[in-house]
Amino acid sequence: MNRSRPPGMVAAGHPLTAEAGARILREGGNAVDAAVGAVLASWVAEPLLTGPGAGGYLLVAGAGEEPTLLDFFVEAPGRGADPALRGDLLPCEVSFGDAVQIFNCGAASCGTYGSPAGLAAALERWGSLDAAALTAPAAALARAGVELNAAQAYVFHILEPILVATAESRAAFAPDGRALREGELFRSAELAETIERFGAEGAAPFYTGDLADAVVEWVGARGGQLTHADLAAYEPAARVPVRATYRGRQVLTNPPPSAGGTLLALAMARLDERSDGGAGGPDIIDMVAVMEEAQALRTPAFVEGLVEPGFADRLLASRLGSTTHISVLDGDGRACSVTCTNGEGSALVVPGTGIHVNNVMGEQDLNPLGFFTYPPGRRMPSMMAPTVVMGTDGEVELVLGSAGSNRIRSAILQVIVGVVDHGLHARDAVLAPRAHFEDDLVYAEPGVDADALRDAGRQVVAFRDLNLFFGGAQAVERDRVTGALSGAGDPRRGGAAVAA
Numbered sequence: 001m002n003r004s005r006p007p008g009m010v011a012a013g014h015p016l017t018a019e020a021g022a023r024i025l026r027e028g029g030n031a032v033d034a035a036v037g038a039v040l041a042s043w044v045a046e047p048l049l050t051g052p053g054a055g056g057y058l059l060v061a062g063a064g065e066e067p068t069l070l071d072f073f074v075e076a077p078g079r080g081a082d083p084a085l086r087g088d089l090l091p092c093e094v095s096f097g098d099a100v101q102i103f104n105c106g107a108a109s110c111g112t113y114g115s116p117a118g119l120a121a122a123l124e125r126w127g128s129l130d131a132a133a134l135t136a137p138a139a140a141l142a143r144a145g146v147e148l149n150a151a152q153a154y155v156f157h158i159l160e161p162i163l164v165a166t167a168e169s170r171a172a173f174a175p176d177g178r179a180l181r182e183g184e185l186f187r188s189a190e191l192a193e194t195i196e197r198f199g200a201e202g203a204a205p206f207y208t209g210d211l212a213d214a215v216v217e218w219v220g221a222r223g224g225q226l227t228h229a230d231l232a233a234y235e236p237a238a239r240v241p242v243r244a245t246y247r248g249r250q251v252l253t254n255p256p257p258s259a260g261g262t263l264l265a266l267a268m269a270r271l272d273e274r275s276d277g278g279a280g281g282p283d284i285i286d287m288v289a290v291m292e293e294a295q296a297l298r299t300p301a302f303v304e305g306l307v308e309p310g311f312a313d314r315l316l317a318s319r320l321g322s323t324t325h326i327s328v329l330d331g332d333g334r335a336c337s338v339t340c341t342n343g344e345g346s347a348l349v350v351p352g353t354g355i356h357v358n359n360v361m362g363e364q365d366l367n368p369l370g371f372f373t374y375p376p377g378r379r380m381p382s383m384m385a386p387t388v389v390m391g392t393d394g395e396v397e398l399v400l401g402s403a404g405s406n407r408i409r410s411a412i413l414q415v416i417v418g419v420v421d422h423g424l425h426a427r428d429a430v431l432a433p434r435a436h437f438e439d440d441l442v443y444a445e446p447g448v449d450a451d452a453l454r455d456a457g458r459q460v461v462a463f464r465d466l467n468l469f470f471g472g473a474q475a476v477e478r479d480r481v482t483g484a485l486s487g488a489g490d491p492r493r494g495g496a497a498v499a500a
Helices: 015-026 031-045 115-126 131-144 150-158 167-173 189-201 210-220 228-233 260-274 284-297 300-305 311-319 405-420 426-431 450-455
Strands: 008-012 055-062 065-072 090-095 100-105 237-239 242-246 249-253 323-330 335-341 387-390 396-401 435-438 441-444 459-462 474-478 485-489 496-499
Touching: 008 015, 008 031, 008 474, 015 031, 015 131, 015 323, 015 496, 031 055, 031 115, 031 131, 031 189, 031 323, 031 335, 055 115, 055 249, 055 387, 065 115, 115 131, 115 189, 131 189, 210 228, 242 260, 249 260, 249 405, 260 284, 260 405, 284 405, 284 435, 284 450, 323 396, 323 474, 335 387, 335 396, 387 405, 396 405, 405 426, 405 435, 405 474, 426 474, 426 485, 441 450, 450 459
Parallel strands: 008 485, 441 459
Antiparallel strands: 008 323, 008 496, 055 065, 055 335, 065 237, 090 100, 242 249, 249 387, 323 335, 387 396, 396 474, 435 441, 474 485, 485 496
16 A cells, blocks of 8 residues: 555653653654653653663564564673672562552662663664764753653652652652652752763763762662673673564564563463454453463463573463553654663662662562562563564554553553454543452452452452553554554643644
């Protein structure tokens, strides 16, 4: 079909993040340029969810690109460190209103970050614009400051126990002794300088230079295990995406050693088996059933097997007879789906750098075998799953991903079902109420048929409103007939979609 392509679209967890990416598309950048520029802006607009001390994944597909997943997630630290000197994790209770989770911060929670290395590798492989040009807008945001919108203020509020845990975290995020509130400015000249360093020098200062020295010294002096050897050895890894078939489409997502993409692929393929593809698609009973199956699969043997070559292929063959996300689709049909997380942050903000180091080693969801069980250098088994759905015409139909810890895969699954089975545009699919199965409970937003779930024997925890507990899905969809793009940033996390 001959038709002109739309110029592109970006969906992200904050309007300024999305606008940063869309501006790059307007200036002639491709999807990867836009995604990297948006990630850098998110370090300022969404500072508790991501940053230079974070890790993540970036998936590229479409426009003739060989589908590739770039893994730059956090690694277990400890090369050359003495475990006997490791400090204790500091537990903090975080309330989502209708559910409570315990997270851990402190120096012992800090893992080997990957974001600077991953973004630099993505630009080297796929980028078309100068890195300094991509960093300038984000650095300007950091110097001028960004007013917290309602969604970011809520994140600051629920993470306040972490934000006030150290003097440096209080100075950055709670300068009056309490977390910044809606309408107040988050500003960091130090972070601006660090962003500019990335644009001018790439990732090197973060791993073998003065920034690495500052991080290692600060974390180590407080009981952390992050060493110079950990940072010097860190490298992003290019991987072949795991694939599942759903309604004749190919779903591409995050392969091992990440856990989330493998479990999502299993759930999508199993859902394809369970449903006859008729009008309306799978119901909530079917979707919860596949969520339960995927959750049950996350055993110690599964987690240990993730590091084995070919694990996902063998698994799928045998079974099938705090975080932010950015989705980009450019005018050439190239998709870039990138998910990054700082966890909830360790409360260690390294003086002189603006770097808030992640707390991945203290995240219970990412340490299912227990804390400090992984050897130094082991890539942590994240639930993050940047995803692209290739349409029946061989072009990208949907690019999406989500924040939300264990809720990531259930959010992505339900958005895909909304677009593919219910014919929804991306915005309506993202806005649709969600359910999530975990620990024999079904958590449900208003609008989910809770009575049907109860009739099916499920125990339901009913939320009173849409809630960021259920993830923060960002999606861009291409209409298969007209080629028009639609997108959505999840309102649960203050997201936005911006056309180029």
